[in-house]
Amino acid sequence: MVTITLILFIFVASVVAGCVGALLGLGGGIIIIPFLTLGLGIDIRYAIGASVVSVIATSSGAAAAYIRDRITNIRIGMFLEMATTTGAIIGAFLAGLINPRVLYFIFAMVLGYSTIALFQRRHVELPEGVVPHPIATKLQLAGSYYDQVLQQQVNYISAGVYAGFGTMFIAGIISGLLGIGNGVFKVMAMDMFMKLPMKVSTATSNFMIGVTAAASAGIYFARGYINPAIAAPVALGVVLGAILGTRLMVRLQNATLRKIFLPFLLYVALQMLIKGIQG
Amino acid sequence: MGLFKGQAQKSSAQPFMVEDLISLALRIGVIVSSIITASGLLLLIITGQSGYPPDTFPTSLNHVLTGIFQLKPFAVIEAGLLILLATPIFWVAASSIAFLLRRDYSYTLISLYVMLMLLLSLFLGKAE
Numbered sequence: 001m002v003t004i005t006l007i008l009f010i011f012v013a014s015v016v017a018g019c020v021g022a023l024l025g026l027g028g029g030i031i032i033i034p035f036l037t038l039g040l041g042i043d044i045r046y047a048i049g050a051s052v053v054s055v056i057a058t059s060s061g062a063a064a065a066y067i068r069d070r071i072t073n074i075r076i077g078m079f080l081e082m083a084t085t086t087g088a089i090i091g092a093f094l095a096g097l098i099n100p101r102v103l104y105f106i107f108a109m110v111l112g113y114s115t116i117a118l119f120q121r122r123h124v125e126l127p128e129g130v131v132p133h134p135i136a137t138k139l140q141l142a143g144s145y146y147d148q149v150l151q152q153q154v155n156y157i158s159a160g161v162y163a164g165f166g167t168m169f170i171a172g173i174i175s176g177l178l179g180i181g182n183g184v185f186k187v188m189a190m191d192m193f194m195k196l197p198m199k200v201s202t203a204t205s206n207f208m209i210g211v212t213a214a215a216s217a218g219i220y221f222a223r224g225y226i227n228p229a230i231a232a233p234v235a236l237g238v239v240l241g242a243i244l245g246t247r248l249m250v251r252l253q254n255a256t257l258r259k260i261f262l263p264f265l266l267y268v269a270l271q272m273l274i275k276g277i278q279g
Numbered sequence: 280m281g282l283f284k285g286q287a288q289k290s291s292a293q294p295f296m297v298e299d300l301i302s303l304a305l306r307i308g309v310i311v312s313s314i315i316t317a318s319g320l321l322l323l324i325i326t327g328q329s330g331y332p333p334d335t336f337p338t339s340l341n342h343v344l345t346g347i348f349q350l351k352p353f354a355v356i357e358a359g360l361l362i363l364l365a366t367p368i369f370w371v372a373a374s375s376i377a378f379l380l381r382r383d384y385s386y387t388l389i390s391l392y393v394m395l396m397l398l399l400s401l402f403l404g405k406a407e
């Protein structure tokens with residue numbers, strides 16, 4: 001039975017997850033799953049269900065503010081969503097066929113790869129020398145936002161559209177498999193391949209992870225993964241945390257955010273690897 | 280003509296209507312679902328009962344709907360969560376309409392494809 005203390009505990013942790021998720025465009029699932037499974041010993045299936053809820057809550061809670069501030073690029077988000085939603089459907093069907101131990105290993109690998117990707121981009125503030133992709137020009141995969149920290153209007157256009165689109169398809173499959181929006185992959189695709197400003201990448205990822213997760217949410221609900229006693233405090237906490245996170249994000253440098261998050265990401269990756277080995 | 284073109288370019292950099300419609304759809308979804316989920320959670324804490332046998336909860340739309348009318352805490356929570364889970368579908372719908380109103384047909388089609396994928400996945404989930 002789930003006690004009030006446990007509900008409060010999950011709520012507080014979810015506020016943190018929502019805040020970090022909103023800051024980095026990760027969706028909070030990356031924190032919620034290890035917290036529930038490693039921290040509280042909750043069944044991985046319920047943790048995945050709670051994480052789907054967390055991803056959509058982060059996305060919905062953060063997107064309102066990011067869209068208002070024009071940091072989110074709806075066009076780029078919607079364009080890339082074609083790849084992710086298709087991938088998510090494929091991934092969700094694979095999830096029922098793979099045992100939890102394999103999921104831990106996959107999660108450890110995803111996190112390990114994310115850590116390396118983040119480490120390599122730790123000093124980058126704004127992308128330079130961007131060559132616009134022909135499709136980016138044709139489909140207006142471009143935009144402009146005001147950066148509060150840099151105190152300037154930042155104009156941008158997308159580079160490697162094909163690489164970004166392909167990575168998004170894989171991100172969708174992983175999202176459907178693990179019940180996480182896999183914002184890390186999305187942010188990476190936009191930051192590394194499409195060469196968008198980091199804040200645009202995280203905010204657009206935030207918008208997208210909700211849509212991607214919604215594609216597999218119905219399947220998880222029907223399978224009984226969404227346990228209300230666990231998912232309710234997660235949803236409420238994450239929404240609150242995400243709103244706080246958006247207030248913080250516009251005041252921070254991206255380079256600072258990466259450095260703070262790096263050791264944490266590595267730690268969770270190793271924890272998941274150990275869990276996978278122990279079974 | 281030149282002036283009109285200038286405005287069109289400006290609006291593509293800051294497409295107010297698309298953004299505001301989606302932002303509104305988001306806010307409504309988040310607020311409504313949070314209120315319902317919180318009410319269900321309060322009911323659960325106050326009554327100390329979920330309304331269902333231990334370790335079980337409703338996993339179909341029908342069970343959630345019948346449970347709500349009996350004010351079963353778990354059914355109320357699930358209803359709130361389902362609204363939250365459906366929120367992104369409303370943004371996609373809102374953006375399809377917004378892009379159509381702006382006569383941006385490429386993005387109307389893109390949004391509709393994403394919408395189709397979302398509905399397909401919901402249908403496939405239900406069919407299992």
